[in-house]
Each structure stands twice: as structure tokens, then as C-alpha cells.
Amino acid sequence: DQQVKQNSPSLSVQEGRISILNCDYTNSMFDYFLWYKKYPAEGPTFLISISSIKDKNEDGRFTVFLNKSAKHLSLHIVPSQPGDSAVYFCAASAPGANSKLTFGKGITLSVRP
Amino acid sequence: NAGVMQNPRHLVRRRGQEARLRCSPMKGHSHVYWYRQLPEEGLKFMVYLQKENIIDESGMPKERFSAEFPKEGPSILRIQQVVRGDSAAYFCASSPYRGENTEAFFGQGTRLTVV
Numbered sequence: 001d002q003q004v005k006q007n008s009p010s011l012s013v014q015e016g017r018i019s020i021l022n023c024d025y026t027n028s029m030f031d032y033f034l035w036y037k038k039y040p041a042e043g044p045t046f047l048i049s050i051s052s053i054k055d056k057n058e059d060g061r062f063t064v065f066l067n068k069s070a071k072h073l074s075l076h077i078v079p080s081q082p083g084d085s086a087v088y089f090c091a092a093s094a095p096g097a098n099s100k101l102t103f104g105k106g107i108t109l110s111v112r113p
Numbered sequence: 114n115a116g117v118m119q120n121p122r123h124l125v126r127r128r129g130q131e132a133r134l135r136c137s138p139m140k141g142h143s144h145v146y147w148y149r150q151l152p153e154e155g156l157k158f159m160v161y162l163q164k165e166n167i168i169d170e171s172g173m174p175k176e177r178f179s180a181e182f183p184k185e186g187p188s189i190l191r192i193q194q195v196v197r198g199d200s201a202a203y204f205c206a207s208s209p210y211r212g213e214n215t216e217a218f219f220g221q222g223t224r225l226t227v228v
Contacts, residue, residue, distance in 0.1 A: 004155070034216055043117070043204050043219035044156070089155055099208060099215045100146060100169060103155035 003027045004092050006104035014112050019077040021107050023090030026071065030092035034101065035064060035075045038087045047088075048075070080111045117142075117207050117220035118187075125226045126195045134190040134223045138207030145188045146206040146217055147180060156204060162188060195227045 005024045013019045023033075031052040036044035050057040050064045050073065057064050063076045077084055087108050091101040118137040126132050138145050143164050148156040158172040162182035173180065177195075182188040192199055202224050206217035 006155075036219075041221070041224075043119075043206075043221045046216045046218065049216055091156075099144075099217065100158045100161055100172075101148075101156070101217065102158070103148075105153070105155045 001026075002104075003030075004090055004102050004104040006090055006107050008107055009105070010108040010110070012110045012112060013080045015082055016079045019075075019080045019084065019109055019111070021075040021077075021088050021090075021109065023073050023075075023104055024071055025073075025092055027092070027094065027102070028071070029094040030102075031095055032093045033064070033066060033073050034091045034093075035062075036089045036091060036103075037084075038089060038106070044089055077109075080109075082111050082113050085109055085111050117205055117218055119203075119205050119220035119223050121223060122221065123224050123226070125228060127228055128196055129194050132192040132195050132199070132225055132227075134192075134203050134205075134225070135187045136190070136205030136207075136220060137187040138205075139209075139218055142207035142209050142218075144208045144210065145182050146208075147188075147190050148204045148206065148219075150202040150204065150222075152201075159190075192225075195225070197227050200225055200227045 034049040035047040038044045048062045066073045087106040089106045090104040145162045147159040150156045160173045160180045161169040177193045179191045202222045204222045206219045208215045208217045
């Protein structure tokens with residue numbers, strides 16, 4: 001049972017344009033959401049997070065939007081840069097879950113120069 | 114300030130052998146998580162440990178897998194009598210405290226190949 005779903009396995013974007021990465025979840029107990037970026041043969045690197053009490057969090061070129069009623073979140077990267085090419089994982093945790101994370105399968109982002 | 118250190122980076126074992134994966138958390142971090150990533154999949158939680166205690170092992174297979182985080186030294190994930198299906202990337206993450214809404218910092222992973 002996939003509780004965090006990243007339905008698009010890949011996304012290709014032109015440099016300078018916006019990248020929008022989507023994530024859906026089914027567990028209504030999730031209250032904290034994170035995005036991780038992963039390069040091949042490396043571990044995931046934390047990018048940005050959002051608590052369920054917010055609907056938007058921004059950090060530089062990265063913005064995460066949360067729509068609780070739709071159980072949907074998205075990561076916006078603008079402007080996209082070639083160095084952003086990586087696999088992006090959406091993750092979620094629930095209260096009392098010891099901060100353990102449930103991950104989606106990831107989206108491979110390719111930013112074309 | 115070194116990040117989360119995992120070793121070895123790559124490990125090849127024959128079926129039936131034992132695999133030991135080591136994880137040293139970031140300095141000052143006393144909470145360790147192990148995740149496994151199968152090919153084409155996301156990371157799956159296995160176990161959460163604090164020093165000398167297993168807090169949550171709900172994601173750990175009941176047989177052949179064990180984990181420890183001793184008072185001194187790294188956390189160890191041990192897989193006995195490995196099978197081909199154990200081939201995966203194993204990631205360790207650490208955090209400084211047990212709290213809600215805490216991001217974890219990941220190591221570079223150990224890629225286990227069972228031949």
C-alpha cells in the first residue's frame with residue numbers, strides 16, 4: 001500500500017523555467033512533509049519541509065505547497081538549473097511516529113541547458 | 114563537522130553469508146534510522162534506534178535482520194544468511210533529538226549485492 005505517491009517517474013524542463021514536482025498521500029495522519037534530493041550513488045539530501053498547519057513554505061528557489069483537503073503537495077523550483085537534475089523524493093511523517101519517514105518512489109528531474 | 118558516515122560503500126556477499134553495515138551518526142546526534150531502497154523504489158523505513166535502545170523496528174524483517182546502536186561505536190545493521198532479495202541500497206540517517214517535525218540527515222548508503 002503506497003501511502004506516498006509520486007505518479008510521474010520523470011520530468012524534463014528547460015533551464016530557467018519552472019519545475020513542478022507533484023506528490024499525493026493517502027494517510028490523513030501525516031502532518032509533516034519533506035522533500036529530499038538525491039544524486040546517483042549518494043544519500044538523500046534534505047531540501048525543504050512543510051508542516052500541516054501551513055500551506056506554503058519558501059526557501060530561495062524552492063517552494064513547497066500543501067493542499068490538505070486534496071492530500072496533495074508540490075515542489076516548485078524556479079528558475080530551474082542544470083545542477084537541479086536529480087531524483088526528488090517526497091516524504092511524510094505522522095505524529096507519534098518517532099519521526100520515521102514514509103517515502104514516495106521519486107521523480108527524476110532533468111533540466112536541459 | 115563530518116556528516117553521517119556509512120561503511121562500506123559497497124559490499125558483495127554470497128548467498129548464505131552475513132552482511133554487516135556500519136553507520137556513524139553526525140556528531141551530537143543520538144538517534145539513528147535505517148532505510149532500505151530496492152531498485153526503482155523509494156526508501157523504506159526499517160528501524161529506529163537510540164543509544165543502546167531499539168525504539169521502533171516495525172519495518173525490519175522478522176528473521177535474519179538485526180540492528181544495534183551501542184553506547185560506544187557505530188550503529189550496526191546485520192543481515193544473516195543473505196539472499197538475493199536482500200540486494201539493495203541501505204541508508205542510515207541521524208537526527209539530534211527525538212522530536213516531531215525533525216528532518217533526518219542521510220549517509221551515502223551501503224550498496225549490498227548478493228551473488
